[in-house]
Amino acid sequence: MTETIQRSARVRASELIGRGWLNTGGKQVTLEDLRGKIVILDFWTFCCINCLHVLDELRPLEERFHDVLVTVGVHSPKFEHEADPDALAAAVERYEIEHPVLDDPELVTWQNYSARAWPTLVVIDPEGYIAASLSGEGHVAGLTSLVEELAAEHEAKGTLHRGDGPYVAPEPVSRTLRFPSKAVPVNRTLGADDDAPGRFLVADTGHHRIVELADDLETVTRSWGTGEKGYGDGGPESAQFNEPQGLALLPEKLAAEVGYDIVVADTVNHRLRGINVATGDVTTLAGNGVQRLLDAERTRSDVVVGSLGTDPLNVSLSSPWDVLWSESIGRVIVAMAGTHQIFSFDPLTGELAVYAGTGLEGLVDGAAGESWFAQTSGLTEDAAGDMWIADSETSSLRVLRVSQSPEAPAVETVVGEGLFDFGFRDGDPAQARLQHPLGVTALPDGSVLVADTYNGAIRRYQAEHLAADGSTVPAQVSTVARGLKEPSDVLLDADGTTLLVVETNAHQLVRIAVPEEYLSVDEGAAQTQRPATAVAPGQVQLSVGFSAPTGQKLDDRWGDPTQLQVSSTPAELLMEGSGTSVGLQRTLQLNPEISAGVLHITARAAACDGAPGEEIPMHAACHLYQQDWGIPVTLEEGGDSELHLDLRGVK
Secondary structure, eight states, rough: OOOOOOOOOOOOOOOOOEEEESSSTTOOOOOGGGGTTTEEEEOOOTHHHHHHHHHHHHHHHHHHHHTEEEEEEOOOOOGGGOOOHHHHHHHHHHHHHOOOOOOOOOOOHHTTTOOOSSEEEEEEEESSSSEEESSSOHHHHHHHHHHHHHHHHHHTTTOOEEEEEEEEOOOOOOOOOSOOEEEEEESSSSSSOOOSSSSSEEEEGGGGGEEEEEETTOOEEEEEOOOSSSOBBSSTTOOOOEEEEEEOOOOHHHHHHHTTEEEEEETTTTTTEOOOOOOOOOEEEOOSSSSOOOOOTOOOOOOOOOEEEOOOGSOOOOOOEEEEEETTTEEEEEEGGGGGGEEEEETTTTEEEEEOOSSOSOOOOOEEGOOOSSSSEEEETTTTEEEEEEGGGGGGGEEEEEOOOTTOOOEEEEEETTEEEEEEOSSSSSTOOOOSOEEEETTHHHHHEEGGGTEEEEEEESSEOTTTTTTTEOEEEEEEEEESSOOOEEEEESSSSSEEEEEGTTOOOOOOEOOOBBBEEEEEEEEEOOOOEEEOSSEEEEEEEEEOOOOOOOTTTSSOEEEEEEEESSSSGGOOEEEEEESSSEEEEEEETOOEEEEEEEEEEEEEOTTSSSSSOOTTTTEEEEEEEEEEEOOOTOBBSSSEEEEEEEO
16 A cells, blocks of 8 residues: 655745755755755765665655656764764765755754654655655655655646756766775685685675675775676676675585575665675575564564574565674574664574564663664674674664573673763773774674774773783773774784774775774763753653554554653653553653753554554555654753654654
């Protein structure tokens, strides 16, 4: 069934204000310049996996309606690093964005359009009025219908102008690597001509291929993929990937059994791929290419880990970002960034399973089936068998204590505070801060290195340990190197004395000597700075609007199909109203002793194809609608006593 987007009341769109424009040939763009076009404002930030999903969802829409539709990406940053104009320009190139982008570092346009979450989409009609506003992803079908409707309406009125928009393509740049993301050392024989030592497998993400680099880190000795984004199995020169990220090299004996040596996280294709180095063939191991959402039935708090079956090609995945062969459990571990979870994959049986994470975005420790992650992006396994995770959106280093209980590992945070807390601070891990880390590797001495991506640094976590004199050395975080351009992975070189860093925005791999003395950095902690909502201390009524789209009805076969989860930072802000319960309304009691904080709200609703009042057919398609908000608030007398949000964000 097709989603129908309700039209907004006619409200004049606000001017587009920011620091500058990208993809316009250096020209400024105003709403007056866009008059006569249907405009989609895409409020995004380049750290956000949901925003990256929307970029890909919009591409077919932009192609189909190229003469009447203009998409404008409004980049409103979450992290401090994302406000750097050079970092934004690199992201626009990396994600091959082919529409104008407004740089909105002070969130001026974000405020003018009352955006509250990334991503938010606002549709403006050819006369400059807001037609609709939506939060989250998955709206393309409804947007298609709305664009068709607006095009027909305004063509009849004579207010639709067909033709090219303001997009100007940048000049292409030739590079050996383009935004490489992950690397693994070749530590065993791969094919007949494998005498050369010191080789590395690299995800050449911007070229949509996998390459093998020689020890000089410049010579490509072989590659897999055409270099054009797409999806297709086949030989090394015909297979296609779409922004591949993580790589795992299987043990030699296992590889001989299953028929492939390398597992690839093919991120934008939402698949795991396999490469047989001897033949060069690329095959699909798991994923049907359809982006995974949590099952519609799982709208309550009893989401558990477990098997997804042994038919992996019929299972949906969501932006797998890294993969790791785990010796401790004998599986491939997958950082499933799109659903904020950890998956496992058995190459012998094909079984896929959720290994940890409820799918809710945030930082919650505890049992694997109760833990929350936020865009899991990097994996490593230490000598004890524990798995370390770079949890990027919470700027944290997490660990799955597999060694204590492989079947029921517990999740523990060693560095990091929450979704909106970051910084650059060494010392006590409880006070240390990272900024959107993407890579992690365990060292032989038991310490862990982190590619602290948005700080441009390599950091080191060392747990409490005994010194040579028998004294206890407390746990600490230190800085190994800094001044790098978005490092997204780090590993120990074969000689054991140098580090190999994947320096993504410098389009290279570099070696760094391990210093005898680590730096000590304290540039402070920070929180995401967004406009705060003034609310009254005491009782506040929270409500989330949701209506099942046309052709669907709420799925009430298992009770109330809606759910709210509410928490706060600091926790003391909420005196009453925290926790999880069914329904989309909640009475909150805010602590008058707390002057400011952040309300973390997740709303979910399940609907299935069918008409209201009729029984849902047995094989009806069901849909889970979910949105996460982190809303900064200040407590002020005379502030709002009601807070209304839209799950299906129609104004």
